[in-house]
Amino acid sequence: MISFELKTPKPGATADELEVFVDRNGLESLLAQLKFLADGKTEHVHLMAESWGGSHLTDEPRSRENIPIRHVKVVLR
Numbered sequence: 023m024i025s026f027e028l029k030t031p032k033p034g035a036t037a038d039e040l041e042v043f044v045d046r047n048g049l050e051s052l053l054a055q056l057k058f059l060a061d062g063k064t065e066h067v068h069l070m071a072e073s074w075g076g077s078h079l080t081d082e083p084r085s086r087e088n089i090p091i092r093h094v095k096v097v098l099r
Contacts, residue, residue: 023047027040027043027089041084059096068093069093073092079092
């Protein structure tokens with residue numbers, strides 16, 4: 023399980039905090055994707071929820087107050 027979530031801001035504030043939740047399998051999957059980048063096999067990787075056609079991210083937020091992000095693109099620059 024990997025979940026990227028925007029933390030719900032206080033009234034009048036902007037959503038500028040990202041929380042990342044992982045379990046052991048999710049951590050290993052995330053590390054494998056980052057290693058793929060580090061090894062130069064690609065310039066970017068996509069992490070997507072099942073509802074977006076992927077399998078890396080969960081559709082359900084881990085915190086009720088958060089907004090789940092269903093597509094994360096990691097770009098090596």
